[in-house]
Amino acid sequence: MDKPASHPLASDIAAVLDWWREAGVDAVFRDDPHAWLTDPDAAAEEPIEAPQRRIADEVPPIALEPTIGGPRESWPTDLAAFQRWWLAEPSLDEGGLSPRIAPAGEAGADLMVLVAMPEEMDRETLLSGPHGKLLDGFLRAAGLPGEKVYKAAVLPRHTPLADWAQIERQGMGELLAHHVALVRPKRLLVFGRNILPLCGHDPAQGAQKLRSFNHEGGRVPSLFAAGLERLLGNGQLRARLWQHWLDWTESDTWREADG
Secondary structure, three states: OOOOOOOOOOHHHHHHHHHHHHHOOOOOOOOOOOOOOOOHHHHOOOOOOOOOOOOOHHOOOOOOOOOOOOOOOHHOOHHHHHHHHHOOOOOHHHOOOOOOOOOEEEOOOOOEEEEEEOOOOOOOOOOOHHHHHHHHHHHOOOOOHHEEEEEOOOOOOOOOOOOOHHHHHHHHHHHHHHHHHHOOOOEEEOHHHHHHHHHHHHHHHHHHOOOEEOOOEEEEEEEEEOOOHHHHHHHHHHHHHHHHHHHHHHOOOOHHHHH
């Protein structure tokens, strides 16, 4: 359709440009790059070369975290050998000021006690400080002599700033299951919330919902409690643990889980 004589095409274009200029737009932008300073005729004659490298090729590969304990086939299959290996295997931790402390006890123990790490002042024996004294009092009240109890820690040495998320990613849960399988305890008592994820449990669900620990070739009835450091300063937590212990041991729950 022809435009009316009172509105020539040039006037329309000028009006549109004035409108965009007043709106602050004074340049034209394109998404595709364009070589404005090159000779367009010469550029048309040159073939477009593919980029030498893709951006994805420039991204460095993600480094895999080292596995705690090394290859599974290198793990000792005898408990006595495992206890010696625990003191020497370099991949178990990154070192520290405190010494490594070996687990103590015999296979087939009536009870395996598991804590997060040795006490700060442990030098030769696991749980030789105030946490250990609290545990020993509990075990005496429960009628469990020392030779029927196996004591172990998840970490080989006292590590106050342990990165538990990283420890889980590096496979400590699998090594822990291997350790429990070698001990073959009748029951397992776990102190410390940080250990729950290593047992395949979500801490947000509450420790009391986890009644057994799955290990290589079976499962063991388990009771999970607050860490010994918390129990030491809280009488209510100690009373609650004792009641849970009585409910657990006086019922058939652990026998059913064992079967």
